Amino acid sequence: MGNQLTDIAPNTPFLPSFQSLHVVVIGLDSAGKTSLLYRLKLQEFVEAIPTKGFNMERIKVNIGNSKTTITTFQVWDVGGQEKLRPLWKSYTRRTDGLVFVVDAAEVERMEEAKVELHRITRLAENQGVPVLVLANKQDRDGAMPATEVEKVLALHELNSSTLHHTEGCSALDGQGLQPGLEKLYEMILKRKKVLRHTKKKR
Template structure:
C-alpha cells in the first residue's frame, strides 16, 4: 500500500452539510475557507459542491454545499443521512426572506436524520448595512427552542472577507467531535484551512 493510501486510511472524516437559501453565501463561504482567497467568484449552485477541508493530519471535514433554490430545497432530505454537523447560512441583510430561511431551517431540524446533530448558524453578510446581529438571528430563529436537544452556535461572519469563518468552523468541529468522540481522540483547537 502506498504512502498516500495509508495516510488516507488514517484520516477521520466528518460529513458536514452546508445549507441555506439561494444567495445566502454558502459557496462563497466554502471556497473562501478552502482557498483563503478574497477574490472568490461563485455562481448559483445547481445540485451540490463537495469539498474536503483538511484539519490537522488526521481529520478532514467533508462539506456538502447543497443548492438553496426552491427546487433544490425539496431535495435537501436526500443529503441528510450520515451527517455529523450542520452549517446553516443566513443572509443577515435579507430581511424580506428571513421568514423563508427560518422555515427551511426548522424543516431541516425536524428531519429524523439530523436529530441531535450539532448546528452552527452562520449570520452572513455582516458587512452590509442593516444586517441582523447574531443575537437577532438567534431570537428570530427561536434557536433556544429549536435547538434545545442539540449543541448549537450562531456565528456572525462575512464570507466575502472571511471574517468569522475560521471561528465558526472551529466551533463546529469542537461540537462534532464532542458529539462523536469515537471518531476523533485528539484535542486540537483550530481549523487549518487548505490553500
C-alpha cells in the first residue's frame, strides 16, 4: 500500500529543497498522531477521531535558522489500533524516516508501545531507518519527560545502525515539533550519506 509513491523520493546524493522526504507516523491508538500531523499542517490544534486507515499530508518545514532551506515531508499517519498494526509494515517499506508517537502521560501503555516499536524497527527493510520518538502530551500532568521515555522504550537496544532521537512535544501548543523534525531531517541526511559511501565502496 502506498509503495509506488515512495518512488517520488529516490536516494539522491544531496537533497534539493524541492525534494520530498517520505516519513511514516506510527504509534499506539490515542497517542495523538493525527493531532500532531494537523498541528504541523495547519499550525493549530485539531481534535481528531481515531484513524481507521491512514492520512497523508505534504508538510513544508523550514530547517535551521536559515529560512532558505525548506524541506517537504510527505507524511503518512497510520492508524494505531491493534488490528491495524500489522499494516504498518506496508507503509514503512522504503521510508526515509519513522516517527513513533507515544502518549507520555499514559505510563501504563509504555510497555505495549516498546513492544510495537521494537517489532517494526527489527524488520529487515527498516534496519537503519532513522527513528524520531515524539513523547506527546507534555502539557498534561504526570507526562514522562523525553529522557525517561527514551529509557522505558529501551531505544539503546535498537540496531546499532539505527539513528534515533526522542523529543518531548505537545500537539496542543506545538512545542517540540520543530526541533524534532529538524533532528529527523539531520538523521535522514546522515543515513543517506552513509548509504552513498557504502555504495561507492562496492
